[in-house]
Amino acid sequence: MAGSNEVNLNESKMVVPLNTWVLISNFKLAYNLLRRPDGTFNRHLAEFLDRKVPANANPVDGVFSFDVIIDRSTSLLSRIYRPAQDGEPQLNIVDLEKPMTAEVVPVIIFFHGGSFAHSSANSAIYDTLCRRLVGICKAVVVSVNYRRAPENRYPCAYDDGWGALEWVNSRSWLKSKDSKVHIYLAGDSSGGNIVHHVASRAVESDIEVLGNILLNPMFGGPERTESEKRLDGKYFVTIQDRDWYWKAFLPEGEDRDHPACNPFGPRGKILEGIKFPKSLVVVAGLDLVQDWQLAYVKGLEKAGQEVKLLYLDQATIGFYLLPNNHHFYTVMGEISNFVSSDC
Amino acid sequence: MSPYDSATSSGGGSGSSASSSAKPSEIDGLLAGAGYKVRSSDLRHVAQRLERLETAMVNSPVEISHLASDAVHYNPSDIASWVDSLLSELHQTASMPSDLPDLPDLMVAPAINHTVVSDAAWTDQDAPQQLNQFTVVTAMEEDSGIRLVHMLMTCAESVQRGELAFAGSLIEDMQALLTRVNTSCGIGKVADYFIDALRRRIFSPQSVCFGGSGSASPYENEVLYHHFYEACPYLKFAHFTANQAILEAFDGHDCVHVIDFNLMHGLQWPALIQALALRPGGPPLLRLTGIGPPSPDGRDSLREVGLRLAELARSVNVRFAFRGVAALRLEDVKPWMLQVGPKEAVAVNSIMQLHRLLGSESTRNSPVEVVLGWIRNLNPKIMTVIEQEANHNQPGFMDRFTEALYYYSTMFDSLEACTLQPEKALAEIYIQREICNVVCCEGLARVERHEPLGKWRARLGQAGFRPLQLGSNAFKQASMLLTLFSAEGYCVEEKEGCLTLGWHSRPLIAASAWQAVPDANSPLGIVNHHSNHNAL
Numbered sequence: 015m016a017g018s019n020e021v022n023l024n025e026s027k028m029v030v031p032l033n034t035w036v037l038i039s040n041f042k043l044a045y046n047l048l049r050r051p052d053g054t055f056n057r058h059l060a061e062f063l064d065r066k067v068p069a070n071a072n073p074v075d076g077v078f079s080f081d082v083i084i085d086r087s088t089s090l091l092s093r094i095y096r097p098a099q100d101g102e103p104q105l106n107i108v109d110l111e112k113p114m115t116a117e118v119v120p121v122i123i124f125f126h127g128g129s130f131a132h133s134s135a136n137s138a139i140y141d142t143l144c145r146r147l148v149g150i151c152k153a154v155v156v157s158v159n160y161r162r163a164p165e166n167r168y169p170c171a172y173d174d175g176w177g178a179l180e181w182v183n184s185r186s187w188l189k190s191k192d193s194k195v196h197i198y199l200a201g202d203s204s205g206g207n208i209v210h211h212v213a214s215r216a217v218e219s220d221i222e223v224l225g226n227i228l229l230n231p232m233f234g235g236p237e238r239t240e241s242e243k244r245l246d247g248k249y250f251v252t253i254q255d256r257d258w259y260w261k262a263f264l265p266e267g268e269d270r271d272h273p274a275c276n277p278f279g280p281r282g283k284i285l286e287g288i289k290f291p292k293s294l295v296v297v298a299g300l301d302l303v304q305d306w307q308l309a310y311v312k313g314l315e316k317a318g319q320e321v322k323l324l325y326l327d328q329a330t331i332g333f334y335l336l337p338n339n340h341h342f343y344t345v346m347g348e349i350s351n352f353v354s355s356d357c
Numbered sequence: 358m359s360p361y362d363s364a365t366s367s368g369g370g371s372g373s374s375a376s377s378s379a380k381p382s383e384i385d386g387l388l389a390g391a392g393y394k395v396r397s398s399d400l401r402h403v404a405q406r407l408e409r410l411e412t413a414m415v416n417s418p419v420e421i422s423h424l425a426s427d428a429v430h431y432n433p434s435d436i437a438s439w440v441d442s443l444l445s446e447l448h449q450t451a452s453m454p455s456d457l458p459d460l461p462d463l464m465v466a467p468a469i470n471h472t473v474v475s476d477a478a479w480t481d482q483d484a485p486q487q488l489n490q491f492t493v494v495t496a497m498e499e500d501s502g503i504r505l506v507h508m509l510m511t512c513a514e515s516v517q518r519g520e521l522a523f524a525g526s527l528i529e530d531m532q533a534l535l536t537r538v539n540t541s542c543g544i545g546k547v548a549d550y551f552i553d554a555l556r557r558r559i560f561s562p563q564s565v566c567f568g569g570s571g572s573a574s575p576y577e578n579e580v581l582y583h584h585f586y587e588a589c590p591y592l593k594f595a596h597f598t599a600n601q602a603i604l605e606a607f608d609g610h611d612c613v614h615v616i617d618f619n620l621m622h623g624l625q626w627p628a629l630i631q632a633l634a635l636r637p638g639g640p641p642l643l644r645l646t647g648i649g650p651p652s653p654d655g656r657d658s659l660r661e662v663g664l665r666l667a668e669l670a671r672s673v674n675v676r677f678a679f680r681g682v683a684a685l686r687l688e689d690v691k692p693w694m695l696q697v698g699p700k701e702a703v704a705v706n707s708i709m710q711l712h713r714l715l716g717s718e719s720t721r722n723s724p725v726e727v728v729l730g731w732i733r734n735l736n737p738k739i740m741t742v743i744e745q746e747a748n749h750n751q752p753g754f755m756d757r758f759t760e761a762l763y764y765y766s767t768m769f770d771s772l773e774a775c776t777l778q779p780e781k782a783l784a785e786i787y788i789q790r791e792i793c794n795v796v797c798c799e800g801l802a803r804v805e806r807h808e809p810l811g812k813w814r815a816r817l818g819q820a821g822f823r824p825l826q827l828g829s830n831a832f833k834q835a836s837m838l839l840t841l842f843s844a845e846g847y848c849v850e851e852k853e854g855c856l857t858l859g860w861h862s863r864p865l866i867a868a869s870a871w872q873a874v875p876d877a878n879s880p881l882g883i884v885n886h887h888s889n890h891n892a893l
Contacts, residue, residue, distance in 0.1 A: 023408050032400045033385050037393070039407045040436050043414070043443075047425040051418065056425050058833040062851050063433045065392020068863060071763070081862050089845050091861055136862050138392035159862075336387045 026249045029300065029328050031338045038332045042250050045132065049258050055131055055164050065138040073098035077145045081136075084181045088161065090174050092181075093135045095148045095155040112187060119190040120153040120198055120224075120353045123178055123212075125160065127203030129232060129259040130171060135159035139335050146337070147200070150346045151353045156182055160208065164262035168274045171204070171263075175212035183221045198225045198353055199291070202334065204263075206231025206295075210277055210310075217288050226293040227349055230301055230331055231310065234260055235276040236269055239305035249300040249330045256303065276306075278313030285317040292320035294352045296345055298329035324348055394434050394853075406440045413447050420447055430829040432854045501537050502544040506762075508534070509548060512555055513758040521559050528556045542773055547766045550789050551758075554796035565793050566802035575650045575658070581790070582621050584783035588775045589768075590843045591866045594835055594858040595708050596625040598868040599741035601831045603704045604632050606739035606870075610702035613641045616695055616737075618687060618710040620647030623662040625706070627669055634673035641702075642676045646695050651683035659683060687714060688724035692731040703737040711813070712744055715806040729820035733873045739825060744813060746857055746867040749795050750806035761795045764865070771860035774844030810855055810867040817871055825870040826854030 027035055044063050048056045069079040076098050084090045124147065126133050126140040133140060135157040144155045160174035179197070182188060188195045199209040206228035216223045234256060246253045264272050273282045293314055297307045314321040326333070329341040337343070382398040395403055414421055428446045433439050508531050515524040531552045538545040557565045586592040607613045613633075617625070626645060633640040645666065652658045659681025670677030684690045687710055697703055714725035732740060747764040751757050768788060775781045794805040808816075814824070835849045835856060850857045850864060857864035 023411065027404075032404060033388050033395075033397075036395065036400055036404050036407065036436065037388060037391055039404070039411070040393070040440075043407065043410060043440075044433075046414065047421060050422075050425075058836050059425060059430070059829055061836065061849070062430060062829045062832040065434060066850055066862075067392065083861060089861070093862075138390065142390045335391065338387060 026330065029249070030330055030333070031336070034332070034336050034338060037335065038250050038330070041332075045255070048132075049255065053164060053258070053261060055262065057165065060132065064133065066134065066136045067138045067141045068136070069093055075145070075149070077148045079141070079145075084158075085174075085177050088174065088177075090161075090177060091135065091159040092178055093141070093144070093157045093159070095144050095157070097148055097152060097154075113189065117191060118196055119188075120151055120196050121182055121188050122147060122151065122153045122155045122198045122200050122227075122353065123175075123182055124155050124157045125171075125175060125199070125201030125205030125208040125212075126157060127201065127205045127230075127232075128162070129256075130163040130204040130207075130263040131259060132162070143202075143334065146346065147349070150350045153198075153353060154188060163259070167262070167266075168264055168272070171208055172211045172215070172274075175199075175208045176215055179212055179216060179221060179223070194222075197221070197223050198227065199223055200227035200229070200349070201231070202229035203331070204232045204259075205229075207233060207274070211274065213291050214277075214283060214285075217290055223291040225352055226291050227352060228293065228295045228307075228310075229334060229345070230296060230298050231307055232259075232303065233276065233306040233310050234270045234303060235279055235306060235309075236271050241305040242302045245300060245302035249302070251302050251331055253302065278309060282313075285314070285319060287318070290314075290317070290319045292322075292352075294322050294324065294348060296324045296326065296348075298331060298333060298341075299325060299327040300330045322348075322352070388436075392434060393436050395436050399437060403437050403440065406437065406444065410440050410444055410447075413444065431826040433851065434853050501534060502548070505531060505534055505538060505548045505552075506544065509551055509555070509762065510755075510759070513755055516555065516558065517754040524555070525559050528552060528559065543770075544766070547762070547769050550765070550769075550785075550792055551762060551796070553789075554793045557793060558797040562797050566798040575652060579621055579658075581783055581787040583624070584780045585787040586624055588777060588780040588784035589772055590839055590847060591858060592624070592708070593838070593842070594849075595743040595866065595868060597628065597838060598827065598831055598835055598856055599706055599708070599743060599870075600625065600629045600632065601834060602741055602825065602827060602870045603629060603706070603739055604636075606704060606825075607633070607641065607702055610738070611641045612644075612698070612701045613704065614644040614646065614697060614701040615704045615706060616646045616648070616697075618648050618705070618707040620649040620659060620662055620681070623647065623666050625708070626666055630666065630670050630675055630677070631673060634675050640673075640675040642678075643670065644678045644680070644701065646680045646682060648682045648684060648687070648690055650685055657681065686724075687711075687728060690728075692735065695735075697735055703735050705732050705735070705737045705740040707741065708743045709745060711742060712750070712806045712808060713804040715750055715808070716801050716803060725816070726820065729817070729822075733821050736873050738872070740822065740871040741868070742813065742817070742871060743866060743868045744810075745807040746809055746859070746864045747807040748809050748812075750808050757795060761792060765792055767860050767863045768865055771844075771846065771865075774846065810852065810857070810869065813867075813869070821874050821876060822871040823874045824854050825872050827851075827856050827868065827870060832856060 023039075026039075030038070048060045048063075050056065069081045071078050071080050077095055078098055079093055079095045081091055081093050084092055124140075124144055126135060126137065128137075135141075136159070140157060144157050147153060147155050156178065158175060158178040160178075161170040163171075179199075182197060183195050185195065190196060199213055201207070201209045209226050209228055210231070213223050213226050238253065242253050242256075245251075260270055260275055264270070264275060270276060271279050271281055273279065276282060293311075295307065295311050295314075297304050297311075301307070308323075311321055311323045324345065326341045326344065329339075333339055333341045334345055382396040385393075385395050385397045385400060388395050414424075424443055424446055428443065430439065431442065508527055512524050512527040512531065515521075515527065531548070535545070535549060535552065538548070540546050540549045582592075603615065615626075615629070617623075623645075630643065633643060645663070647659055647662060649659050660679075663679030663681055667677050667679055680696065682690060682694050684694075711725065711728075714723075714728055717723045717725075745764075748760050749757055749764070751760065765788060769785070772781060772784060772788075775784070791805050794803055795807075798804075817824075829851075832849055832851055835858070839847050839849065839858075846861050848859055848862065850859065852864075852867075855867055855869040857867045859865050
């Protein structure tokens with residue numbers, strides 16, 4: 015029985031390139047050191063080990079970035095990525111917040127992954143990913159540095175996501191065609207989960223979200239599904255670590271039927287009949303939580319919401335971190351179509 | 358055919374930067390983008406080590422807990438050495454499990470060379486320095502604020518082109534605009550200082566530069582420095598990071614000698630003296646040589662500081678000796694003045710001093726080369742280097758001006774959190790002096806020639822130094838002290854063995870530690886004024 019006590023590394027080696035295997039295994043080992051059995055988190059070591067990169071107002075490969083403070087009271091930072099205009103190599107402060115053109119420029123609010131506990135907006139892997147999104151979607155990307163568990167449990171991450179959405183929606187310099195900000199929400203792992211909940215909150219407001227992009231979103235529930243049992247420990251992830259992260263994020267004493275974890279479970283909100291954004295949900299075929307992700311897609315369908323499922327057979331978690339596999343290019347193409355189809 | 362081969366056909370190519378040196382093995386470019394340095398040819402080996410580590414860690418919660426809380430981690434970017442250090446930690450605390458599953462690809466690997474020799478090839482990868490890292494920490498909604506910045510840039514541009522009359526008229530316009538902007542905080546305050554600096558450059562550079570911080574008495578400088586120390590954590594971070602590294606370097610030595618390149622009030626040293634007093638096995642004999650400017654009014658301020666420190670040392674039973682070396686400039690110091698003894702363990706401590714040596718036009722025997730040369734000859738156990746993390750030494754005025762505007766905006770923003778007065782006000786004057794020097798002065802008068810970590814790495818590597826890595830224990834201590842003493846928003850980051858302190862994700866100050874590389878061609882030894890023979 016593949017449980018946490020068995021080390022079975024051979025299967026994961028077969029399905030990813032060597033450098034991806036090294037990268038994700040390195041994360042896995044580091045993360046094992048950071049999660050304490052008593053539910054606390056070794057934050058100092060986590061920050062020490064995390065590879066971060068500064069913002070760069072000089073365009074690199076056509077993209078420049080800068081950090082903004084969205085809410086001083088919670089130190090909520092976001093990193094903004096913009097495409098550089100041709101023939102403008104030297105940027106100064108004034109250009110950073112220059113209003114955009116009359117064409118539609120999508121603004122993608124991005125929530126990085128890390129199971130609610132790891133990583134930051136300025137983590138190297140996410141800085142790289144966001145830069146790619148700018149190029150692929152010809153979009154502005156706003157990467158939100160939301161508060162993390164276990165120090166900040168539900169609903170902090172969602173509150174920060176909401177704060178970022180309000181902020182983005184009210185920036186005059188992010189407006190494009192029709193004098194409005196064309197907003198998409200995107201995220202991987204816990205970030206995908208945040209996308210859903212921020213979009214849910216948005217339907218009750220007058221802020222329009224044009225689309226949700228969920229990459230290997232983090233959902234769960236109290237039962238052990240077939241995929242969890244089958245894939246436990248085989249492709250970098252274990253049931254035990256998933257349990258730990260939910261326990262760290264959800265309010266104390268809550269179980270995994272909490273709507274944050276299980277939005278279409280018994281305690282979830284009804285989405286029927288409301289104007290929820292269209293969704294693109296990417297599921298990796300070797301991700302042990304895929305049954306929950308597929309249940310999420312079904313939940314959206316049953317509620318009459320527009321959703322496209324992209325199921326990638328042999329993909330593991332983190333396939334989108336390095337552009338060295340065809341899943342990566344497939345997904346980037348889909349995201350690009352998803353975001354541009356409104357123009 | 359191994360499982361990896363088929364999967365790597367499209368994978369991990371060579372580094373994206375076209376490195377001109379013909380290295381036998383390139384660094385995996387994709388992992389580099391994720392912040393890790395692994396040679397492509399090492400990938401398989403690293404994977405095996407990762408496997409081995411995982412196998413050793415599984416079923417061992419005690420081991421995991423030990424690795425997490427007790428072991429010191431270094432330079433996570435170098436996955437190979439990080440994994441190996443964890444493996445050797447495990448081997449020290451527990452014997453290898455006898456039921457280690459058969460891993461056919463695993464060979465008995467030769468011991469990895471852990472030494473942290475500054476690999477010049479890897480430093481090249483750093484070379485495309487990210488210039489103009491910018492953190493907008495204030496909401497720039499005010500139109501007036503944006504216009505001010507625009508005018509500042511235009512003014513700086515005209516200064517660069519030599520159109521001083523036009524630049525001067527812009528100063529007047531900007532000063533008018535300032536009256537409509539809140540100058541007590543945010544973009545208004547920063548703009549106020551930069552307009553002032555530009556005005557001085559255009560109308561009265563002499564008053565700044567050839568009076569300059571020379572016209573300010575050493576006493577004034579010390580007072581401003583002290584208030585900057587109190588108002589924000591940059592200097593405190595410098596001191597405790599350096600002290601931690603020095604303490605570790607002095608481990609096992611009975612005679613130690615610290616050379617401080619800028620003594621000021623000696624604020625750094627009480628903590629080190631106390632830490633040495635508490636050292637298991639008892640404190641060493643501590644000598645401190647403090648370098649500082651001569652006092653104009655006949656006081657011997659260096660000696661006064663030395664006496665106070667001696668008092669403290671006596672009260673905690675640390676044998677202590679002090680020597681003051683008065684010099685206007687670091688390049689005026691000669692090694693024989695420091696009287697380094699043959700059996701001492703030496704620590705050289707430079708807090709924001711090395712950049713002052715970069716002002717010379719000459720490329721051979723420049724002051725920085727000369728000074729680094731004699732430091733190296735002292736063969737110190739450690740040289741701690743703390744420098745502003747900024748690119749303020751670029752030749753083009755616009756580049757410097759822009760970079761300074763970004764850098765000091767961030768620094769002023771971090772100061773907003775400080776409520777102590779007059780510390781905050783005087784700290785601002787301290788910073789303003791730096792700004793003026795960067796903006797107004799040229800040639801030898803411009804001493805604030807800050808360069809970023811990447812450049813210092815290259816420079817120190819070329820001068821025959823190799824990095825000593827600051828590890829997770831120093832990182833943790835710095836983070837914890839910041840939480841205790843400073844507002845939220847400061848962040849410590851690890852960057853390849855060095856630590857930086859920044860505000861809201863923009864690093865502002867970088868701390869690193871160095872050691873001389875032994876070299877058969879230029880033997881290290883004490884240089885005394887009689888001969889250059891190796892005294893060892």
